[in-house]
Amino acid sequence: MKTGSGGNMKKMVSVLVLVALACTCVFAQGAQEAKSEESKKLTVYTTVSEKTIEPIVSQFEEETGIEVELVTAGVGELLKRIESEKDNPLADVIWGAALSSIQAYDTNLFKPYRTVNYDSIYEPYRVEGDYYTPYGIALRCLLVNTNLTEGIDVTGYASLLNPALKGKISMVDPSASSSGFGQLSNMLFDMGTDHDPESEAAWNYVTEFAKNLDGKLLNSSSAVWKGVCDGEYAVGCTYEEVSFQAVKDGYPVKIVYCEEGAYGECTTAAIVNGAKNEKNAEKFIDFLTSLEIQQLFCDELNIRGIRSDLAFSDALPNTASITLTDGNSALASANKKAWLSRFMDVWTSVAN
Numbered sequence: 001m002k003t004g005s006g007g008n009m010k011k012m013v014s015v016l017v018l019v020a021l022a023c024t025c026v027f028a029q030g031a032q033e034a035k036s037e038e039s040k041k042l043t044v045y046t047t048v049s050e051k052t053i054e055p056i057v058s059q060f061e062e063e064t065g066i067e068v069e070l071v072t073a074g075v076g077e078l079l080k081r082i083e084s085e086k087d088n089p090l091a092d093v094i095w096g097a098a099l100s101s102i103q104a105y106d107t108n109l110f111k112p113y114r115t116v117n118y119d120s121i122y123e124p125y126r127v128e129g130d131y132y133t134p135y136g137i138a139l140r141c142l143l144v145n146t147n148l149t150e151g152i153d154v155t156g157y158a159s160l161l162n163p164a165l166k167g168k169i170s171m172v173d174p175s176a177s178s179s180g181f182g183q184l185s186n187m188l189f190d191m192g193t194d195h196d197p198e199s200e201a202a203w204n205y206v207t208e209f210a211k212n213l214d215g216k217l218l219n220s221s222s223a224v225w226k227g228v229c230d231g232e233y234a235v236g237c238t239y240e241e242v243s244f245q246a247v248k249d250g251y252p253v254k255i256v257y258c259e260e261g262a263y264g265e266c267t268t269a270a271i272v273n274g275a276k277n278e279k280n281a282e283k284f285i286d287f288l289t290s291l292e293i294q295q296l297f298c299d300e301l302n303i304r305g306i307r308s309d310l311a312f313s314d315a316l317p318n319t320a321s322i323t324l325t326d327g328n329s330a331l332a333s334a335n336k337k338a339w340l341s342r343f344m345d346v347w348t349s350v351a352n
Contacts, residue, residue, distance in 0.1 A: 042280040043069045045078040047096035051245050052301050060287050066280050075101050075178040092275040098178035099266040103333035107131050110270045117289040122308040134266035135288040137304040139240045140186045142256040143225050148234040156258035167214035168234035170224040175340045177221040183237040185332040186263035189325045210350045244302035261325030
């Protein structure tokens with residue numbers, strides 16, 4: 001009986017071991033299949049225009065076999081989503097946030113990654129800590145509808161206080177969009193005493209500008225330039241990329257760089273901390289900063305690239321011909337919440 005009982009016990013143990021091994025194999029196979037499936041997907045939260053999304057994403061998908069799911073919205077909305085989803089991230093990458101906008105959020109929301117193209121990035125554009133990777137420079141400008149501004153000289157921010165433009169200027173809520181906050185920062189640096197964005201002169205200008213908006217503050221950056229192209233507004237406070245596209249598309253518009261100074265800052269891509277498709281996110285960052293795609297940005301998409309080895313085309317005017325603002329992205333980022341709060345106080349006081 002003892003021996004028989006012991007033999008049966010050994011058989012049972014053997015069976016249990018085999019079952020455990022089989023389960024392990026099944027689980028391992030399932031995990032491998034899940035990993036394989038995961039390696040072909042990427043969720044991107046983006047603020048960039050459709051004209052940029054289509055060629056970039058199509059080429060990325062073709063070259064890598066990775067399927068990209070896009071969520072498009074303003075930078076404020078997307079960053080708040082990433083913040084609210086931090087315990088279970090749904091995005092892998094955020095693409096298109098201006099540096100001053102994304103830096104205003106907790107760095108723990110993002111995972112540091114140094115692109116394989118880091119050494120080719122023009123040194124002043126490299127971001128300390130590698131939480132955000134620059135891929136372009138957004139230069140602020142005005143888009144002017146030439147049919148609606150005959151006899152009105154639009155040269156920069158001071159000219160936007162012209163009573164003839166009251167209610168005819170499109171501006172996006174700076175709390176909803178990187179381009180909107182970039183324009184607000186540009187105004188503050190340009191119109192402040194000695195370029196001091198905290199000076200009384202800076203905020204006096206913002207108040208007068210807000211009055212000339214005549215109660216109209218848009219909720220998306222695309223509405224700004226589209227409104228000018230469609231003849232709803234005479235002037236839009238926007239940025240180079242979409243403005244040049246509007247000119248190329250044949251709309252009756254022209255681009256004006258503010259004579260007081262144009263503010264340019266890095267547009268970025270960043271990997272969300274806890275991203276489910278982290279390796280694919282890294283591939284996307286490397287793709288955006290590759291020489292081929294950077295050259296495509298410059299030659300066809302009206303985006304100033306950030307690599308030091310680019311051959312700039314004649315499509316974008318040389319910055320030597322543009323008065324540039326001595327802006328400071330770090331200062332703008334550090335003061336973003338305070339400036340947005342103060343702007344809303346101004347807006348509330350003049351819009352009612």
